[in-house]
Amino acid sequence: xxxxxxxxxxxxxxxxxxxxxxxxxxxxxxxxxxxxxxxxxxxxxxxxxxxxxxxxxxxxxxxxxxxxxxxxxxxxxxxxxxxxxxxxxxxxxxxxxxxxxxxxxxxxxxxxxxxxxxxxxxxxxxxxxxxxxxxxxxxxxxxxxxxxxxxxxxxxxxxxxxxxxxxxxxxxxxxxxxxxxxxxxxxxxxxxxxxxxxxxxxxxxxxxxxxxxxxxxxxxxxxxxxxxxxxxxxxxxxxxxxxxxxxxxxxxxxxxxxxxxxxxxxxxxxxxxxxxxxxxxxxxxxxxxxxxxxxxxxxxxxxxxxxxxxxxxxxxxxxxxxxxxxxxxxxxxxxxxxxxxxxxxxxxxxxxxxxxxxxxxxxxxxxxxxxxxxxxxxxxxxxxxxxxxxxxxxxxxxxxxxxxxxxxxxxxxxxxxxxxxxxxxxxxxxxxxxxxxxxxxxxx
Amino acid sequence: xxxxxxxxxxxxxxxxxxxxxxxxxxxxxxxxxxxxxxxxxxxxxxxxxxxxxxxxxxxxxxxxxxxxxxxxxxxxxxxxxxxxxxxxxxxxxxxxxxxxxxxxxxxxxxxxxxxxxxxxxxxxxxxxxxxxxxxxxxxxxxxxxxxxxxxxxxxxxxxxxxxxxxxxxxxxxxxxxxxxxxxxxxxxxxxxxxxxxxxxxxxxxxxxxxxxxxxxxxxxxxxxxxxxxxxxxxxxxxxxxxxxxxxxxxxxxxx
Numbered sequence: 001x002x003x004x005x006x007x008x009x010x011x012x013x014x015x016x017x018x019x020x021x022x023x024x025x026x027x028x029x030x031x032x033x034x035x036x037x038x039x040x041x042x043x044x045x046x047x048x049x050x051x052x053x054x055x056x057x058x059x060x061x062x063x064x065x066x067x068x069x070x071x072x073x074x075x076x077x078x079x080x081x082x083x084x085x086x087x088x089x090x091x092x093x094x095x096x097x098x099x100x101x102x103x104x105x106x107x108x109x110x111x112x113x114x115x116x117x118x119x120x121x122x123x124x125x126x127x128x129x130x131x132x133x134x135x136x137x138x139x140x141x142x143x144x145x146x147x148x149x150x151x152x153x154x155x156x157x158x159x160x161x162x163x164x165x166x167x168x169x170x171x172x173x174x175x176x177x178x179x180x181x182x183x184x185x186x187x188x189x190x191x192x193x194x195x196x197x198x199x200x201x202x203x204x205x206x207x208x209x210x211x212x213x214x215x216x217x218x219x220x221x222x223x224x225x226x227x228x229x230x231x232x233x234x235x236x237x238x239x240x241x242x243x244x245x246x247x248x249x250x251x252x253x254x255x256x257x258x259x260x261x262x263x264x265x266x267x268x269x270x271x272x273x274x275x276x277x278x279x280x281x282x283x284x285x286x287x288x289x290x291x292x293x294x295x296x297x298x299x300x301x302x303x304x305x306x307x308x309x310x311x312x313x314x315x316x317x318x319x320x321x322x323x324x325x326x327x328x329x330x331x332x333x334x335x336x337x338x339x340x341x342x343x344x345x346x347x348x349x350x351x352x353x354x355x356x357x358x359x360x361x362x363x364x365x366x367x368x369x370x371x372x373x374x375x376x377x378x379x380x381x382x383x384x385x386x387x388x389x390x391x392x393x394x395x396x397x398x399x400x401x402x403x404x405x406x407x408x409x410x411x412x413x414x415x416x417x418x419x420x421x422x423x424x425x426x427x428x429x430x431x432x433x434x435x436x437x438x439x440x441x442x443x444x
Numbered sequence: 445x446x447x448x449x450x451x452x453x454x455x456x457x458x459x460x461x462x463x464x465x466x467x468x469x470x471x472x473x474x475x476x477x478x479x480x481x482x483x484x485x486x487x488x489x490x491x492x493x494x495x496x497x498x499x500x501x502x503x504x505x506x507x508x509x510x511x512x513x514x515x516x517x518x519x520x521x522x523x524x525x526x527x528x529x530x531x532x533x534x535x536x537x538x539x540x541x542x543x544x545x546x547x548x549x550x551x552x553x554x555x556x557x558x559x560x561x562x563x564x565x566x567x568x569x570x571x572x573x574x575x576x577x578x579x580x581x582x583x584x585x586x587x588x589x590x591x592x593x594x595x596x597x598x599x600x601x602x603x604x605x606x607x608x609x610x611x612x613x614x615x616x617x618x619x620x621x622x623x624x625x626x627x628x629x630x631x632x633x634x635x636x637x638x639x640x641x642x643x644x645x646x647x648x649x650x651x652x653x654x655x656x657x658x659x660x661x662x663x664x665x666x667x668x669x670x671x672x673x674x675x676x677x678x679x680x681x682x683x684x685x686x687x688x689x690x691x692x693x694x695x696x697x698x699x
Contacts, residue, residue, distance in 0.1 A: 005626070012448035016582040016626035048448060054626055055582035310667070313448050375663065378449045378475065401448035404476055434583075437532060438445035438453065 006052040009045050009304050011311030012372060012401050015054030015434055023063040025169045028138045031059060032167065032430065039433040040167040042111030043083060045104060047314040048401025049434035050162050051111070056432065061110045064169050070096055074175040075133060080110030080168045085249070085298075088290075092246040096175035097233070097290070099131035103345075105247065105295050110168040115398035116160030116358040118365075119294070120209040120231075123350040127360050129159035130353050132173050139166035139425040147172075152354070157421040160358030162397055164431050164441055165422055181244050182234040183209065183293045185286045189279050193224025193331060196346070197324055197364075200228065204348050208232050209293075212346040215272045216334045216368065217265070224331050226346065227279040231293060239287060247291025250301040258308045263371045268340040275343055307371050313401050315381055316367035318349055318360060319393035326391040327364050330384050334368070337380045342369040356418045359396045367399070378402065397435065405440040419443045445534060446585070450665040451476040452534035456525045458570055459539035460507070461489035463639035464589070466496060467658035468537065473500035475662075481525045483508035512540050512562045518569035526577055533581070535665075536574045538588045540567055541608070543641050546601050556603055563607030568614060575618065575627070582626040587661065588615045590631045592678050596686045598697050619670060632661055634674040650675055 007014040019041075022028045032038060037056035044051055052058060061081035067090055068077035074096055078087060084098055085105035091097065102117040113135065118127040125131070134147040137158055146155035158165045186207070190196040196212050204210045207230035214226045236242045297303055304312070319326045327346065334341055345367040349360045370377060385407050388395060394411035395403055409415055422431065422443050432442045446452045453476050457465050460482030469480055480497040482490045487509055494505040506528040510521035526533055542562040549555035571586065578584035593601055594608035612631060619629040634657050635650040636642055657674045664672030673679040688696065 005624075010448060013446055013450075014626075016624075049445065054445075055580070311448070372448065372666075375666075378451065378666075402451070403447075405478075434445050438447060 004058075006041070006044070006058060007311075008048045008050065008052070008401065010047040010313055010401055011304055011307065011309075012313065013049050013434070015049070015052050017053050017056055017058040019058045019060060021060045021063045025064075025136065025138060025143060028059060028064075028167045028169060029143055031057065032138060032140045035430060037432045038430055039436075040110060040114070040163045042081065042108030043106050045107045045111065046115060047399045049438065050115075050398060050400075052434050053432055054434055059167055061108055061167070061169075064110070066170075070094060070175065074177060075172060076175060077170055077172045078109050079170055080113075081108050083108050084112065085247075089246040091175055092178070092181055092290070093244050095178055095244055097178045099125060099174060099176045100128040101294050103295060104298055105291075106298060109171045109173075111163075113159060113168055113171055114161060114163040116353070116355045116360075117398070118349070118360055120211045120347065122360055123204050123210065123348045124208050126350060126353055127160075127355070127358060128173075129156075129355050129358060132159065132171055134172040136169045137166045138169060140428060140430045141425050148354075153421050154425060156354040157356045157418055159353065160355035160397075161418065162357065162435065162441070163433065164436055165425060166431065178233050178244075179235045180233070180239060180242055181246075181290050182239055182287050183231040183290060184234045184238055185229055185231040185283075185288050185293060187280055187283045187286065188228045189276070189281050190226045190228065191222055193226060193328060196224075196226040196228050197327070200346075200348055204230070206230075210348065213275070213343040214331065214346050214366070215276055216331050216341045216344045217269050217272055219335050223335055224328070225276060227276065229293075231288070234287065247289065247295065247298070250299055252299060253301045254303055254305040256305065258306045260308045260310065260373075263307060263340065263342075265338060265340045268342060272343055310372040312369055312371045313377075313381070314367060314369050314399040315384065316359075316365060316396040316399045317384065317388045317393055318363060318365040318396070319388060319391040320361060320363040322363075323391035323393065324364055326387050326393065327366055329387055330366060333380060333383055333387070337376050339374045339377050339380050340371060344368045356414045356421070357397065357412055359394065359398070361394065363393075365396075367396075397439070400435065400439075403439060405438070408439045408441075415441070445532065445583070447476060449475075450668065452585070452665075453477055454479040454529050454533050455535045455537065456481045456483070456522075456529055456533055456574075457537045457539060458483045458521070458525070458567075459537075459541065459589075460484045461486055461493050462539050462541070462641070463654045464634070464637060464657050465537060465539040466493050467654040468661050469493065469497050470500045471658050471662050472535075473497050473502045477501070478503045479529055480505045481508065481529045482506075483510055483521055483525050485509065485511055512542070512566040513558055515561050515565045515569055518566050519573045522570050522573040522577070533578065533584055535585045535587060536578070538567055538571060538574075538586065540570070541589060541604075541641075543604055546603055549603055559603040560607050563604060564610045567611055571615070571618065575622070578627040579622070579625045584627050585665070586627070586629040587665070588629060588631050590615070590633050592633050592635050592673075592682060595633065595682045596693065599694065600698050628668070630664060630668070630670055630672060632657075632664070632672045632674065633678065635678050637674075650678055650681065
């Protein structure tokens with residue numbers, strides 16, 4: 001056991017915890033029995049304080065490995081500590097891909113389940129929880145197999161439950177069959193937010209994958225200019241060659257924290273400008289590797305250090321289809337505040353699953369990267385919370401580092417149900433995290 | 445828990461009825477603070493400050509009475525405040541202080557001792573208890589009110605300035621001792637502030653209102669600067685003033 005200073009990917013609000021890496025399910029159960037407060041941690045890619053616990057015990061899941069053989073229908077049992085990167089290195093050569101992948105491969109399967117991660121195909125395929133068949137879950141009151149039919153309550157509380165229902169040790173999920181390691185990408189550039197949103201509503205359903213990058217720093221006529229990329233897996237008929245090679249690991253790294261102020265309105269505006277101009281007005285059927293399309297930032301490890309010592313917050317909210325006006329107003333609020341933000345990610349969500357605290361709701365989601373520093377930023381984000389609540393939407397807990405507990409209660413109306421289930425398997429309220437304490441998710 | 449912007453949820457204020465402490469408390473409540481425990485010597489003023497905290501968004505307030513002239517009361521006062529706060533304290537503000545009356549106090553042994561007790565010994569005793577408790581929870585911040593008067597002690601206020609200088613230097617060491625514990629300590633060095641404590645004093649350059657101090661303190665909590673100057677300009681002014689030859693220093697400050 002070591003004492004470590006832990007923080008999330010945004011490098012804000014660090015805290016000190018005891019850290020231990022159990023190597024077996026029994027060991028996890030023992031630790032849960034003895035600890036007074038405990039949370040699981042994967043690769044630390046949640047942005048805020050979800051996987052740290054000041055003064056408590058943090059169980060890293062990286063020694064809970066193992067990948068079973070892949071059944072003909074794509075079903076595989078995976079240790080919760082296996083990263084998507086490690087899993088894909090095995091499965092892609094065999095013609096199988098993750099049914100859902102977030103923007104980085106550097107997350108563990110356990111962490112991905114806890115955040116119920118989504119990808120560019122949510123409008124078609126839902127989030128990761130929709131592809132999980134079964135899990136082993138160690139709780140303070142016992143170890144259970146949970147699935148949509150075995151203790152579905154506990155299963156759906158664990159999907160998106162931020163690790164607060166116990167420690168997942170193995171996950172059974174169904175992979176997606178692929179024929180090649182390429183996707184065919186259609187790219188279109190839009191100079192207005194309204195146009196790109198209209199295009200996404202009209203034709204996202206024609207593509208498995210779709211995402212738009214929006215520039216939140218331009219004002220006036222070009223406010224919310226965007227690049228829309230949409231793609232399908234390439235079949236053997238589409239392209240010459242049928243290679244199945246897993247993405248390579250990062251070859252660039254950021255060796256130290258960037259000086260304060262490297263990312264300021266001027267540099268970010270310049271970056272956004274280059275990014276926008278580099279994209280073609282329209283291009284169809286471009287061949288891209290899986291890594292380049294799904295995990296563009298994985299090429300540079302520790303890229304979060306570019307934000308400097310003070311770190312950054314990522315802010316992601318979702319609102320219903322009828323509330324597309326909220327997306328426009330949020331981007332207006334940001335661009336008028338002068339708070340610098342990198343290209344924002346806009347995407348459409350399909351139907352929600354049964355996850356009690358799962359984030360996606362059908363409609364729109366917008367994600368923003370915002371460096372810590374501008375004095376106006378906390379207030380601007382509080383304003384966005386108000387807009388989102390008014391629109392019946394919510395903020396993603398896996399990215400949060402600054403919400404207030406009252407807002408969370410409104411955004412996640414099923415929270416009382418979650419706390420009831422948590423109370424059943426954790427009557428002594430051992431399962432906690434800094435995030436859970438901050439947002440009052442521990443239970444009383 | 446404190447969030448990514450350094451906004452605390454649970455706050456203990458020692459010296460909670462002072463004008464500066466109240467201005468800070470209000471701003472903290474407007475952000476994320478929901479639990480405010482105010483400790484001080486005057487119940488009426490503490491109750492008033494507690495009502496104000498509720499108006500500004502706190503959901504739970506409580507008060508603790510202590511007498512800073514009694515240095516043996518420090519540990520119990522801190523213990524009571526932490527108990528009332530509940531399970532986790534994010535921020536402790538040490539705003540206990542007494543300006544005194546230099547001309548009267550400097551010839552009176554009991555008064556000089558009282559100045560040391562209130563401005564130095566009681567705060568150090570209390571901070572020792574605070575340190576133990578925050579280190580045990582592996583997180584939290586301590587904000588200690590020093591003064592620009594502590595940077596270079598003036599002849600015309602050496603009791604107050606000297607006691608604050610002791611507290612200031614001690615806290616610099618305490619801040620270093622906390623590295624790696626998850627707890628941090630920040631010093632605030634305000635210039636002269638218009639409050640009930642300074643009523644009737646002639647205004648010197650860089651005199652500010654309490655809201656300006658509170659604003660600078662909140663900025664400092666967000667940035668994590670080890671020393672928070674208010675107004676920030678004083679940092680540069682004192683970079684020069686502290687090194688002036690003594691005869692010049694005396695001319696400048698004790699006109």
